[in-house]
Amino acid sequence: MSISQDAILLRSYEPIIRFTKGEQFFPMDVTPYVRACSLWSQLPDQPPRLLVQEGKLTLEALANLDYDTPGLRYFLKFIEPLNVGEMAVSKFQGEEDAPFASGPGRLARVGYISRLVDAIYRLALLARGRVPGDTAAAAALSYRQVLAEHTHYRYFGRVVRQQGWIVLQYWYFYALNNWRSRFSGANDHESDWEMVCIYLAEQPDLEHGAHSADCFRPEWIAYASHDYSGDDLRRRWDDPEIQKEGDHPLIFAGAGSHASYFSQGEYLTELTLPFTAPLLRASAAVQRFWGRVLRQYTGEESRHRFDQYASIFRIPFVDYARGDGLSIGPGQEHEWDEPVLLTPVPGWVSNYRGLWGLYTSDPFSGEDAPAGPMFNRDETVRRAWYDPVGWAGLDKVAPYVETLRQVRAEQDRLRLRQQELRTLIAEQTAALNGLGIRFEATRNQPHLVALHDELSKQISQQSTELNEVSAELSTNHGLLDALYRYEEALTAGDRGPLRAHISHAHTPAPPSERGSGRLAEFWAASSVGLMMVVMVLLAYFLPQYLGGGLVITIALFAFIEAGFRGRFTRLVTSVTISLTVVAALVLIGKFYWELIVLLVLIAGAYILVDNLREFFR
Amino acid sequence: MSAQIDKPHHPPYQAPLVLATGLLIAQSLALLLTVSFVALRLQPNIIALGEFSTAMGLPADIVLDILLFVAAYGLLAVIGLILAVALGFRRATAWLLAMMQQAGVLGVALYFHFALRDSLVTSWGIIYFIMASSIVVVLYLNTADLRLAFRAVTSDGTATRPSTGRGGAQ
Secondary structure: OHHHHHHHHHOOOOOEEEEEOOOOOOOOOOHHHHHHOOEEEEEEOOEEEEEEOOOOHHHHHOOOOOOOOOEEEEEEEOOOOOOOOHHHHHHHHOOOOOOOOOOOOHHHHHHHHHHHHHHHHHHHHHHHOOOOOHHHHHHHHHHHHHHHHOOOOOEEEEEEOOOOOOEEEEEEEEEEEEEHHHHHOOOOOOEEEEEEEEEEEEEOOOOOOEEEEEEEEEEEEEEOOOOOOOHHHHOOOOOOOOEEOEEEEEEOOOOOOOOEEOEEEEEEEEOOOOOHHHHHHHHHHHHHHHHHHEEEEOOOOOOOHHHHHHHHOEEEEEEEEEOOOOOEEEOOEEOOOEEEOOOOHHHHHHHHOOOOOOOOOOOOOOOOOOOOOOOOOOOOOHHHHHHHHHHHHHOOOOOHHHHHHHHHHHHHHHHHHHHHHHHHHHHHHHHHHHHHHHHHHHHOOHHHHHHHHHHHHHHHHHHHHHHHHHHHHHHHHHHHHHHHHHHHHHOOOOOOOOOOOOOOOOOOHHHHHHHHHHHHHHHHHHHHHHHHHHHHHHHHHOHHHHHHHHHHHHHHHHHHEEEEEEEEHHHHHHHHHHHHHHHHHHHHOOHHHHHHHHHHHHHHHHHHHHHHHHHHH | OOOOOOOOOOOOOOOOOOOOOOOHHHHHHHHHHHHHHHHOOOOOOOHHHHHHHHHHHHOOHHHHHHHHHHHHHHHHHHHHHHHHHHHOOOOOOHHHHHHHHHHHHHHHHHHHHOOOOHHHHHHHHHHHHHHHHHHHHHOOOOOOHHHOOOEEEEEOOOOOOOOOOOOOOO
């Protein structure tokens, strides 16, 4: 297909993005952004070096950088922090953007341990590299200036042909991700690249009984969301969860994070810190033992997800994808400008491996700017770029027409194999019969004992082989049956369950979880800090009662918390089971040998009774 | 043709309930016996706290520990018996209260183990048997079968008869 046909395809299915009220940054062209940036380089353990001043940088310059020095990292810098005067002016003028109402706080949605981990994360942010606090304000000002010069909303489009699919990639560039500073999210970083993929496949021209090369229709769509990949990202085009206006799917963008969601709502996203990974695995293993081996009740909602309890070690953040703000796309209040095609791949995409914003040296990389659409932060090529089909888990799924062809080919192959197996069975049966006859003939012949024994071994071996072949024949018969039924279903247009491929669908928090009251939220926001203050006061003024005081304080806080969140039963259960575990450990520690003796006695008694029962039967 | 005998239909939750009730009753009775045994060790004609120690020839704090043991477990045993009956009738809050009662039993036992190691009660080893019995009761109370038996209880505290799918009386 030609470039113009690629552009037509891209425009035919270009998504509509609905933002949350209060969002400050929208998809833009990279040219004015790059022009407003300065270019820097940095070697490990050395200060950054300015290469090109802001106002002088071009996309062509990015395409011609030198990568000969090992460890050298390039990055753009969009914003110099406002000086005090400019910041004062900006605050005096007030906010031009729509205000944002956060609604129920994220901390009110989770328990104490998650809040404690969040507190540690926040404290660690002071020591980690991070985007300075006034960057967001400066970026918003600069972005408004860019828009004032030329209001535009633009995306970058790419068409890839892979494994029978036509992949339409829509890349969106934002000047800033201000999820943390404006929406209490996980991170801020200069620049943000987001992407959506639509997978087209050839459709059979049923009317004319032939395949038309022009009949390409969407079969799947996948939204990039944070760093997730795989089956959970994609939905079938006919999934009711995909809202569409005509052929244009709706994306609900997270406020500040710009992550893409299928449904509007507030999404509880949990961040796993690297050092908690062993705790998560241990917690999940304990829960599996508790539920499966001890057959204890684990709760209806967690029956099939033993890792749900491990979420206490994750930090909660809310992604607000309400869709009540600006809307961009066909038929919306703002339309897309003509997209920039990434075919052929421009130099600033393929040759610039650096970051598109500030490099903060954050060890968790959360505050570092991303690299471009082609690269990860570590300069390796993104999977979404080199393998968009595999990125969404479609490498194991063939397009519909191709699936039908492969099913029929598989049937042919199996039928041939069945013929071979029947022939083989007939031959092996004849051979085995011959061996059986010789075996019987040599029975009770003293001078043929050796031959008799040898025949016995051969019969055993051949019998096993015949059994294996017969088993394969039987299995293939069942498989062939299943393939016939599958072909029938496909021909009738039945493509199977819509969501069978999804293991963890990311769904918005239900309204009932969101309304916990202002008092409850105040408690959630203040309880961890308050507990730390109480502990210090106890340690300073009443050190002799520190242990008991801590127990009473924690118990009191836990009961207040349970009252606010309506989880009194769960609290009681947790406390009782914790005491049970401690008591069990005390008993095991104190009576270790006695317990072993007792277990051996019980096992012996059981065996004795069982054997005697059998003896007297 | 032999006549079919209609066997009485037992709801699937009855066996777990009976076992839970039995366990709780057995534990409570054992606790009462233990408490009675310990209490009888105290002299009946003692009228002042200061004379307790004199009568038993023990330091006063040890006698206080025994009194704590008797009072706490006496009360918990009586509560346990009441809750056992409520469990048998599948009252809505019986399960939650039973768990709280077991938390009390374990809490007192652990307090004796960690904070009152020199106590006579601890040295006798009684609290470890109490711990073991409570572990068994808690683990059984928390089994899926028993938890599900209480899930059909309505908000006014009366139990509904869950459908067994076998067409019995509803």
